[in-house]
Amino acid sequence: MSKYRAYSDLKSIDTNWEVAPSHWTFMQLKRAVDGCKNGLWGSDPDMDDNDIVVVRVADFDRAKLTIKSSGYTLRKIEQKDREHRLLKNGDLLLEKSGGGEKTPVGQVVLFDKNFDAVTSNFVAKMTPLESHNSKFLNYMFACIYDSKLNTCSIKQNTGIQNIDSEAYLSEKFCFPPRYEQTQIAVFLDRETAKIDRLIEKQQRLIELLEEKRQAVISHAVKLSSDSQSSRLSHYVNLTTGFAFPSSEFSHNEDDIRLLRGVNVGVGNVKWRDTVYWPHDCLREFSEYILQTGDIVFGMDRPWISSGARVAMVSKHDLPSLLVQRVARLRALGGLCQAYLYLILSSNEFKSYIEADLTGVSVPHISPEQIKNFPFRVMPEKQQQAVISDTQNKLNKIDEIKSKARKCINLLMERRITLISAAVTGKIDVRDQVPQDVDEAVAS
Missing domain, CATH: 3.90.220.20 (DNA methylase specificity domains)
Known part of the structure; x- marks a missing residue:
């Protein structure tokens, strides 16, 4: 705020304000x-x-x-x-x-x-x-x-x-007096509009980067006229979770976490809303124990505005148990797990599934729909090359997106700081308002 001058005549106030312009009313x-x-x-x-x-x-x-x-x-x-x-x-x-x-x-x-x-x-x-x-x-x-x-x-x-x-x-x-309130409001209208335009540009950049990201994934997995194809059912082990009764949920953080649909985000597992299952009952649910590298897919409302609700389980997500309405997928021989992840994240997979979801009020996909998807088959060595090239491109896109989000956060902080400084009398913006506005206010 150094480019704005301060009020010259201040008064002390017996509150957290400390000081304010002397002609303002508390x-x-x-x-x-x-x-x-x-x-x-x-x-x-x-x-x-x-x-x-x-x-x-x-x-x-x-x-x-x-x-x-x-x-x-x-x-x-x-x-x-x-x-x-x-x-x-x-x-x-x-x-x-x-x-x-x-x-x-x-x-x-x-x-x-x-x-x-x-x-x-x-x-x-x-x-x-x-x-x-x-x-x-x-x-x-x-x-x-x-x-x-x-x-x-x-x-x-x-x-x-x-x-x-x-x-x-x-x-x-x-x-401040009403005429000065108007001056401050005019100043803030103008300056926050500038900031908002910059924010909108960064938000548009992120949207374009999202489109670019999906185009990169599509290029990696899209079927062509001369490519060999097969259904996922021949290359994946898919299971859905158990219907753990909510009445028996534990809220003891020392117990094992239950990975529910609410925990499956776009590209990551989220644990903000977490429930647990007693450790002493773990043996009877061994088939639902998740492993590092497992792919989980939220089957209710599988797509949101930011993308597909598909994520790869990391070591930080373990131990955890799979709950109903979430699919767990593991690639079998001939298919790489990372390539399977790209397939499930692609617009091609979304378009294929959505053809069966027309008119459905609460979108839900079934294991059969996932397994019936026809995908591009290629040798594992070629898959690895595609995965490496695609990931490098996605990392660059994500890096630019991260910078854009950081810029948005800084601009929003700037907006908040500017508003606070102007309305609390930390800066004097009266000379920042065009003269005709001053005259209109005075009249």
Whole structure:
């Protein structure tokens, strides 16, 4: 932030703020908004005049501090119930229930649309007072959220986080005069838009790299007119897991982990949600013990946006037992395990399977579908050469993707830091705003 000047006249505040610009006012958050009105869910739509958009937490665009542009939910809300709940452009939406470990409840976004809508029962409406700029308040609440001040007002009794809005809005913040709020908001609109464009470019680069990655895999395994083919059933040992009863799950970390569908990610095994099975029962389930190098495939919803839910088991994933709805594959003589992994990761395999999944609400693949896939047969020596060449190309792609993700993280940190510095008076951005904006504000 060294390129921005600091305020010259500061005052001490008896809080964690330490100092703030001397002309700013320290007061409770609730003095900036006209209450906090809870929403409602209504009933199923009737396709008549009582149907209206109900904004949910799922509609929040957390990165851009607003709501998404599409995918809204219509609900039937009687006219009398809308009276004090209708949203207008400039209202702030507070997430009152929901949240999670990484995204605690209390996110605030700006309603910047011009259509009739109300909030759901998990979202509350806050209308900024005329003495405050709604965009500044939106950035201010983002700063508060990133500093985790909202967590002081969270209550959790049933597994769902709820924010005590009265306690939350009793927190204090140092506010600049309205004209200066507008200047800060204009500055942040411009600067965060620049950052967002850079982030979008990096995200697009990652998308293109994903497409390139799949093209490389396809080139390695794709059947050609002159290539020999066979079905996987002749070259793989495939088994599915056991239906371990959930009532007997152990949560003792000294027991053996159960590898369930939820643990199969794209290219890796994830153990964030882990259950266990008692060690003393291991002998009777020996056929379900996984080994290093085993390939596991999530058979329910086998493909997600980032790719196929297929992974190779590493030594760090052991010991573990295979659970139902997950397939374990081991290549037999004539087929390399790494080549089998490429086959299952390919778009060709996906296209083959998806032809049988049309119209299925919850996609699920069977062992027979996997085994019936026709693949390109080649000598093991040639497979090894293909694997080596493909892996080198994939490693280079993954390296560039890693750099792009790192760049995105740095840009997001920059965005958060800039917003915090501007709304807390750490930097003076008034000279960063065009003169015509200043005149418009003054008038």
